[in-house]
Amino acid sequence: MKLGSGFKIFIFFMLYTQLTYAKSPCYKLATTAFFESSISPTVASPQSLKDANAEMADGETLCKRLVQAVKTKKTSSDVLRSKAVDMLKEAKNDFEHDGDMDKLELIKYQYELVVGAARISEEKP
Numbered sequence: 001m002k003l004g005s006g007f008k009i010f011i012f013f014m015l016y017t018q019l020t021y022a023k024s025p026c027y028k029l030a031t032t033a034f035f036e037s038s039i040s041p042t043v044a045s046p047q048s049l050k051d052a053n054a055e056m057a058d059g060e061t062l063c064k065r066l067v068q069a070v071k072t073k074k075t076s077s078d079v080l081r082s083k084a085v086d087m088l089k090e091a092k093n094d095f096e097h098d099g100d101m102d103k104l105e106l107i108k109y110q111y112e113l114v115v116g117a118a119r120i121s122e123e124k125p
Contacts, residue, residue, distance in 0.1 A: 025123070029120065040052060063120065081118050
């Protein structure tokens, strides 16, 4: 009986460590960028948590699609970076005219995702 329970604990720890290391680089990027940005919720309500989870999932999907586009040579990481810079400059100019801080913060988050995806796409597997 002792051997069986010890084996179960061993399997549990093996699965736990695999799940810890199984997170994709895009998942890590999306969650880190989200929580470091100003768009993360300040008050935890069920709706805000659901919205945060959806935003991080969308960020991960965007990252994966951009990495795939670079890997299949539909675009390059340099093009992604230059378009991200242009997008950020345009958002800052729009902010100066309309003062929409939420829009600017969302663009900053998307900028981090695009630049991070370009970096991930350049990494060797």
